[in-house]
Each structure stands twice: as structure tokens, then as C-alpha cells.
Amino acid sequence: MKGKIRVVVAKPGLDGHDRGAKVIARALRDAGMEVIYTGLHQTAEQIVETAIQEDADVVGLSVLSGAHMTLVPKVARLLREQGVEDVVVLAGGTIPEEDHEELKREGVSAVFTPGATTMEIVAFIESCVAGAAA
Amino acid sequence: MDEDRQKRRDEEQWSAADREAGSLRDADFTTVSSAEVETLYRPTDLAEHDYDRDLGDPGDFPYTRGIHPTMYRGQLWTMRQFAGFGEPEDTNERFRFLLEQGQTGLSLALDLPTLMGHDSDDLRSEGEVGRCGVAMDSVLDMERVFEGIPLDRVTTSMTTNAPAAILLAFYLVAAERQGVGFDQVGGTIQNDILKEYIAQNTYIFPPEPSLRLITDIFAFCADNVPRWNTISISGYHIREAGATAVQELAFTLANGFAYVDAGLAAGLDVDVFAPRLSFFFNAHIDLFEEVAKYRAARRIWARHMRDRYGAKDPRSWLMRFHTQTAGCSLTAQQPDNNIVRTAIEALAGILGGTQSLHTNSLDEVLALPTERAVEIALRTQQVLAYETGVANVVDPLGGSYFVEALTDRMEQEAEEYFRKIDALGGVVAAIDKSFFQKEIAEASFRYQMQVERVDKVVVGVNKFATGGPPRVDTLRIDPTLEARQVERLRVLRAGRDQAGADEALSNLLAACTDGENVMPRLLDCARTHCTLGEMVATMKAVFGVYHETPVF
Numbered sequence: 170m171k172g173k174i175r176v177v178v179a180k181p182g183l184d185g186h187d188r189g190a191k192v193i194a195r196a197l198r199d200a201g202m203e204v205i206y207t208g209l210h211q212t213a214e215q216i217v218e219t220a221i222q223e224d225a226d227v228v229g230l231s232v233l234s235g236a237h238m239t240l241v242p243k244v245a246r247l248l249r250e251q252g253v254e255d256v257v258v259l260a261g262g263t264i265p266e267e268d269h270e271e272l273k274r275e276g277v278s279a280v281f282t283p284g285a286t287t288m289e290i291v292a293f294i295e296s297c298v299a300g301a302a303a
Numbered sequence: 304m305d306e307d308r309q310k311r312r313d314e315e316q317w318s319a320a321d322r323e324a325g326s327l328r329d330a331d332f333t334t335v336s337s338a339e340v341e342t343l344y345r346p347t348d349l350a351e352h353d354y355d356r357d358l359g360d361p362g363d364f365p366y367t368r369g370i371h372p373t374m375y376r377g378q379l380w381t382m383r384q385f386a387g388f389g390e391p392e393d394t395n396e397r398f399r400f401l402l403e404q405g406q407t408g409l410s411l412a413l414d415l416p417t418l419m420g421h422d423s424d425d426l427r428s429e430g431e432v433g434r435c436g437v438a439m440d441s442v443l444d445m446e447r448v449f450e451g452i453p454l455d456r457v458t459t460s461m462t463t464n465a466p467a468a469i470l471l472a473f474y475l476v477a478a479e480r481q482g483v484g485f486d487q488v489g490g491t492i493q494n495d496i497l498k499e500y501i502a503q504n505t506y507i508f509p510p511e512p513s514l515r516l517i518t519d520i521f522a523f524c525a526d527n528v529p530r531w532n533t534i535s536i537s538g539y540h541i542r543e544a545g546a547t548a549v550q551e552l553a554f555t556l557a558n559g560f561a562y563v564d565a566g567l568a569a570g571l572d573v574d575v576f577a578p579r580l581s582f583f584f585n586a587h588i589d590l591f592e593e594v595a596k597y598r599a600a601r602r603i604w605a606r607h608m609r610d611r612y613g614a615k616d617p618r619s620w621l622m623r624f625h626t627q628t629a630g631c632s633l634t635a636q637q638p639d640n641n642i643v644r645t646a647i648e649a650l651a652g653i654l655g656g657t658q659s660l661h662t663n664s665l666d667e668v669l670a671l672p673t674e675r676a677v678e679i680a681l682r683t684q685q686v687l688a689y690e691t692g693v694a695n696v697v698d699p700l701g702g703s704y705f706v707e708a709l710t711d712r713m714e715q716e717a718e719e720y721f722r723k724i725d726a727l728g729g730v731v732a733a734i735d736k737s738f739f740q741k742e743i744a745e746a747s748f749r750y751q752m753q754v755e756r757v758d759k760v761v762v763g764v765n766k767f768a769t770g771g772p773p774r775v776d777t778l779r780i781d782p783t784l785e786a787r788q789v790e791r792l793r794v795l796r797a798g799r800d801q802a803g804a805d806e807a808l809s810n811l812l813a814a815c816t817d818g819e820n821v822m823p824r825l826l827d828c829a830r831t832h833c834t835l836g837e838m839v840a841t842m843k844a845v846f847g848v849y850h851e852t853p854v855f
Contacts, residue, residue: 183415183431185504188545188631191744191855192751208853209504210419212427234415235670235780239430265669265777283635283668284764286755 172203174298176227179207179216181244184234189261193229196287197294213243217251225256226298233262238271245276257297261285331758335589336547337749338712344704352707357602361656361697365605367598367710368698369656370621375694380652381659382684383460383625387412387437388671390784391447394437398452400674404681408659410460411448412436413470418505420466420839423788432785435671436462440792440836442829445473446480454478459490460535460625460659465507467494468516469838472825475528489530491581491625494520495537497558497730501739503540504851507839510731512846516821517562518569521576523822532581534562535625541739542585543631545747548596549713551585553720554739556603560721561730563612573612577619584657586648587629593648594700595709597624597655603714626652627661633668637763641665646683653693654700660684670777737854744855792834799832807831808841815845 178194180187187209198204205223207216220228228248230241241260248256260272261281269280279293333339341348352358359365362372371377384401386409387394398409413436416428422440423432432438437448449459454477463470471492478488496513499506506513517534524531538546538555546554559580566576582600586593604622608614628648633641642665649662662680664672672680688694700706727733734740753759760766811824821842828838 183419183421183427183505185499186544187504187853188543188747191853192545192748194855195744195748196751206853206855208851234431235434236415236430238782263669284761287751288755 174202174227174294175205175223175225176202176229176294177205177207177216177220177223177225178229178231179211179219179244180209180231181211181213181216181240182232182234182236183210184232184236185209186233186262187231189233190229190231193231193261193287193290197291200291200295202291202294213240213247216244217247217253220248220256221251221253227257227259227294229259229261231261232264235263237262237264238268241272241277242275249276257294259290259294261290331753334548334592335587335750335759336549336592336746337753338547338549338592340705340709344708346704348704348708352711357711358701358707364609364617364620365602366621367602368701370601370623370658372697374656374697375653375688376697379688379694380657381408381458382406382681382688383408383410383659383661384677384681385410385412385460385462385627385661386677387414387448388435388778389433389437389780390788391437391439391444392450393433394448395450395452397674397677398448401677401681402452402457404678405685406681408458408460409452410661411462413461413463414438415505417470417835418463418465420507420836420843422792422834422836423785424792425836428785430785432788434780438784438788439470439473440788440834441795441832442473442476442480443791443795443832445470445477449477449481453483454481455483455487458530460493461490462493464493464496464499464503464505465513466835466839467492468520468821468825469829469835471520471531472822472829473835476826476829485528486530488528491532491535492520493537493583494534495558495562495583497561497734498537498540498555500734500849500851501541501554501558502544502546502743506849506851508842508846509849510734512815512842513849514562514565514731515569515818518565518571519820519822521566521571521579522569523820524579525571525575531579533576533579535581535583536562537583539583539585539627541743542587542629544743545631545750546743547746548587548589548592549716550720550742550746552596552600552603552713553717555582555584556600556607556717557721557724557730559604560607563608564729567612573608573614574616574619577608577612577614578616578621581658582622582624584624584626584652585629586626586652586655586657586660588632588644588648590647590651590654591700591706591709592713593651594655595706595713597626597652597657598698598701598706598710599713599717600624601656602710603717623658625659625661626655626657628652628663630663630667633663633665634761634764635668636768638665638668640763641668642679642683645680646687649683649687650693653687654698656698666777671780673776673778737852740854795832795834803831804828804833804837807833808837811838812841812845815842 361369538551664676
């Protein structure tokens with residue numbers, strides 16, 4: 170049986186805005202999840218490697234630089250190429266509404282934008298991961 | 304003692320009366336930073352005050368009331384909207400638009416690859432070229448940005464930190480090619496690396512060589528570019544990362560003192576470089592707390608510079624600052640409300656005596672601002688300056704029992720932080736120990752929980768929400784620009800005198816190694832069309848790179 174939900178919180182690309190990522194990381198930890206925060210300036214390859222090594226259930230990508238349409242699909246694609254298709258990929262940050270559909274087509278389960286609460290993110294993760302196990 | 308007792312009795316009566324009447328709303332009465340404030344402030348709160356010692360007239364030590372005797376009657380603040388995106392030509396167009404609209408100073412935003420020292424054709428730049436600022440690979444890009452804008456007639460602020468020396472070299476060579484001498488250009492580089500380790504995270508080199516680059520700039524500009532503000536010591540990003548008002552105040556000034564220490568350690572006279580130091584603060588939504596913060600900042604800086612560092616030149620005592628309204632206070636929901644927030648925050652900066660001001664655009668929480676949104680933001684400043692009358696009287700809140708008491712308390716709390724930082728071994732040691740990072744993460748998490756519990760109300764988000772997606776058109780960055788910028792780099796590398804560029808880079812390497820001032824070498828690199836990425840790679844070979852210890 171699997172124990173705690175394992176979440177990799179990652180900051181892809183050159184963006185240094187980590188306020189949101191850190192708040193989410195702590196809220197997920199407080200909600201009983203095992204949180205691995207990659208720190209800043211990660212390449213897509215590094216994030217995928219961490220996700221595999223850590224046997225992550227969820228990878229949360231925080232992007233506030235406007236580069237989400239390059240960085241987020243790349244992580245999702247590399248995960249698929251590595252055969253880890255059961256990982257839930259989430260995106261958060263300043264991501265305009267009109268980009269959400271395309272990100273979802275690329276394999277992102279949900280996009281959380283400014284104003285989203287940690288409670289709704291916790292609830293979403295719990296529902297996804299529990300759903301996958303059932 | 305009698306006064307203390309009297310004060311306590313007064314307070315008890317007030318709160319007792321309020322309780323009996325059941326007249327207090329069920330609400331949080333603390334500031335946005337969670338600082339306690341009383342129901343009412345009275346003369347007893349200022350019992351210890353001495354006007355000449357603690358306030359002084361504007362233009363007099365300790366400058367609590369402002370740095371000029373006439374303030375905005377003499378000269379309004381500079382309206383300086385931060386701009387930059389896409390290719391250099393896009394930014395040039397936006398700059399010309401802003402100058403035509405009556406803006407009086409320019410402020411250049413650079414893209415992340417530039418800020419992190421990568422050329423546009425670097426693999427790590429993929430997807431980021433021209434996104435949150437303009438791409439700047441060589442002096443040719445700087446020339447394109449300022450095409451048709453005479454550099455002796457505008458002042459420019461450049462938001463660059465780790466590679467600030469390189470961007471300054473690009474700017475100076477661009478001026479040189481317009482026929483403008485170094486002594487005729489004016490502007491500011493942010494150049495505040497300490498707050499990058501603390502909050503914003505666009506660092507490249509470790510602290511020690513980074514501080515050396517900063518003191519090289521101090522020394523070079525003191526001799527050659529007298530109108531240049533060599534550093535803008537920034538609380539803005541510390542606040543945006545989630546710090547409280549007192550943390551912003553204390554950490555920023557602690558960084559300021561660390562730069563003074565670095566200048567002194569490099570053998571410079573304090574009065575040679577201190578007059579060119581400037582500051583940059585956030586203007587958050589809690590009006591009085593912000594005004595008190597600016598007033599406390601001026602007083603702390605003046606006292607430390609005169610009494611602790613022994614600066615003799617009064618210009619070394621003056622804390623001049625730029626203000627930007629708080630991006631983190633804006634909401635994606637009901638974005639039109641952001642116009643109101645920004646107006647009140649701008650008012651705080653003005654009542655606090657700022658020297659220049661950027662007002663955020665209503666759509667900045669969603670994307671880079673559109674031209675229409677930027678215009679509203681600039682008009683907000685113009686309404687404040689020309690219609691409201693707030694610029695007519697200097698320090699209009701001076702003498703307010705509340706604002707003076709808050710100013711005093713924020714100064715005391717900042718001093719407590721200075722003692723803690725000193726006990727940790729200074730700013731760099733405190734960064735190594737993640738002191739600031741933990742303090743900020745804690746404050747930011749606490750605020751998020753307050754918002755989620757609706758202890759802190761955010762209109763349109765956790766109260767008065769209407770649902771539905773925001774209705775705003777946002778600026779889209781042309782995705783093909785990255786390829787064009789990469790092609791320009793190829794043309795530049797193919798067309799330059801390679802031997803000249805190589806020689807300039809090897810001279811730079813030597814200067815980094817042997818401690819010679821790097822600025823003249825960087826100017827030669829710029830003139831011979833070395834790229835930013837090439838210069839940074841050369842410096843990394845000597846200085847190494849910085850890695851953070853993440854804490855949350």
C-alpha cells in the first residue's frame with residue numbers, strides 16, 4: 170500500500186519568483202503530503218529526473234515568467250517519453266486563461282492562477298491521486 | 304511614569320467603553336503586515352517626541368519629513384513607468400509612446416536570459432527571450448532600444464543586478480556612439496545583488512565577487528559618470544516575496560549598510576560614493592503603514608550615515624527613493640479594481656515623499672501590460688499630481704499622532720532586526736544561514752492563511768467575488784521574435800572583428816583575476832561587440848556561480 174502522496178514542486182526555467190511555490194509546498198506538507206521542492210532554475214530534464222527518482226504522484230510546476238507554453242509542455246512530454254504517464258502534472262502562476270486549454274491538451278491536469286487557494290489545490294490533488302489508486 | 308500610567312488608563316477606558324457598547328465590528332484591525340494598531344492615538348503617544356531631534360523640517364536632518372525644503376512645490380516626483388518587452392524595436396516604440404504621453408524618465412525591463420547572463424541563443428533561454436523584458440545580447444540591442452532618444456536628454460533606470468556592470472557598459476557605449484559623453488548621461492542601475500539572494504533570485508555569481516563588481520562600479524562612476532546612481536537598494540522585491548512592511552524596511556536598509564561597508568572595505572571614502580546610493584521601495588495597500596515606513600527609512604539612514612559611518616557630506620545622509628505600487632496586491636479577479644488599489648498605493652508613495660514613482664497597470668497580474676493599461680496607470684499619477692492637491696504641502700501627515708507613533712515603532716523594530724543580523728555575522732552570513740529567506744517565507748505563508756480564512760479581506764477574491772473569468776485583453780509576445788533575436792546574434796558573431804573581441808575578453812578575464820577595476824574592460828568588450836553571455840561566461844570562470852539553499 171502506498172503511504173503519503175508524494176509531490177514534486179518545481180520552478181522550471183530562469184524565473185526566480187518563488188513566493189507561490191514555497192507557500193504551496195508548505196501547505197501541501199501541512200496537509201500531510203511528502204513534498205520535494207526542487208529549488209530554482211530547473212531544466213525540464215532535471216525536473217523529470219527528480220520526479221522519477223522521488224517516485225512522485227504529482228509534479229507541480231510554478232511559472233511566472235510568461236514562458237509556460239515552452240516549459241510546461243516540455244516537462245509533460247518528457248514524462249511521457251520516460252513512460253511515467255501516471256504522474257499528475259499541475260501548473261500554477263501567471264498563466265492567461267486562453268492558454269489553459271492547450272496546456273491541458275499537452276497533459277496538464279489543472280492550471281491554478283492568482284487567487285487560487287491552497288485548500289482547493291490540496292483537495293484537487295487528493296481527489297486525483299485517490300482516484301488513480303481506486 | 305505618570306504619563307505611562309495615564310496612557311494605560313486612557314487605553315483601558317477606550318477599549319472598555321468600546322466593549323461595553325458592543326461597538327467593535329468582528330474584524331481584523333491589524334495592518335496588512337499584521338502589525339497591531341490602537342483604536343486611537345493621542346498626545347501621550349508622542350510624549351517622548353522632540354521635533355528637532357526626531358523630525359526636523361523637510362530638508363533638515365534627520366529628514367523624516369522629506370529631503371527637500373519645498374518637495375513637490377519645487378519639483379514633482381519623476382513619473383517613471385517600467386517598460387520593456389520583445390525585441391529592442393518594440394521597447395523603443397513603447398518608450399517613445401511614454402515620452403509623448405508626458406512621462407519624464409525611462410525605466411528599462413530586461414528579459415530573464417539577460418538578467419541571468421545568457422545570450423538569446425543559449426539553450427537555457429528557450430521560451431524566455433523577450434518575455435518579461437527586452438532581449439539584450441550586445442551593445443547593438445541597446446542602440447536599437449534608444450534609437451532616436453538622445454541619451455543626454457532622458458534619464459534611464461535599468462533593472463539589472465547580477466550583470467549590471469555589463470548593462471551599464473552597453474548603455475555608456477550606446478551614448479558614446481550618439482556622441483554623448485559619459486559625464487552627460489544620467490540614470491540608475493538597480494545593481495542590488497543582496498536582495499537577489501534574499502528575495503528575487505536573479506543571481507549569477509557568489510556574494511563576495513558580486514560585491515566587488517558593485518564597488519568597481521562605485522569607483523568607476525565616481526570618477527567618470529558623476530550623474531549615475533550606481534545602485535538602487537531595493538525593498539520592492541523583498542516585499543513582493545511576502546515580507547512585512549517592517550521586514551522590507553529593515554532588510555533593505557541592512558543591505559544598504561552592507562554596501563557602505565563594502566565600499567569602505569574597498570578603500571573608498573564614504574562621501575565619494577554614498578551620495579549616489581539610492582533606494583527603491585514598495586507601496587503596498589495599507590496607506591499609513593507605508594507612509595510611516597518611508598519616513599522611518601529616511602530617519603534611520605540619516606542617523607546611521609552621519610553618526611555611525613561618520614559621513615560629512617549631507618548628500619550622504621539623504622535617502623532618495625523610487626517607489627513602485629505593489630504588484631502582489633493586485634488581483635486577477637475583477638481586475639478593474641486594481642486601478643483603485645494602485646491609486647491609493649501611489650498616494651502613499653507621494654505622502655511619503657518619494658522622488659519617483661511607477662504605478663502598476665491593472666492587467667499586470669495577468670501579463671505584461673497593454674498600452675491602454677499603461678496609459679491609465681500614468682494618468683493615475685497625473686491626476687494625483689495635478690488635481691488632488693496632495694503635492695501642495697510637504698509631509699502633510701507629519702504631526703499625526705498615529706503616523707508619528709507608527710514611524711517611531713517601525714524604526715525601533717528595524718533596529719531590532721539590525722541587531723539580529725549583526726549577531727548572525729552580517730548580511731552575507733545571514734543569507735548563508737537562510738535567515739531572511741525563512742523570515743519572508745513565514746510572513747508570506749501567514750498572510751496566505753489569513754486570506755484563506757478571510758481574516759484579511761481581498762475584494763473580489765475572498766469577499767464580494769463574482770466568479771467568471773476576468774475580461775481583459777492581455778499583451779501577447781510574438782513567439783517568432785526568439786528566432787529573429789537568435790539570427791541577429793549569428794550575424795553579429797559572423798561580422799565582428801573576432802581577434803578584437805577575443806582580446807577584450809581575455810583582458811576582462813585578467814582584470815577579474817588580478818583585482819583591477821572591470822569597468823574599462825567591460826567597455827572594451829561592449830565596443831568590440833562581445834555578447835553579454837560571453838562576458839558573463841568569462842567572469843564565471845573566475846568568480847564561480849551561486850546556488851541557493853531552498854527553504855519553505
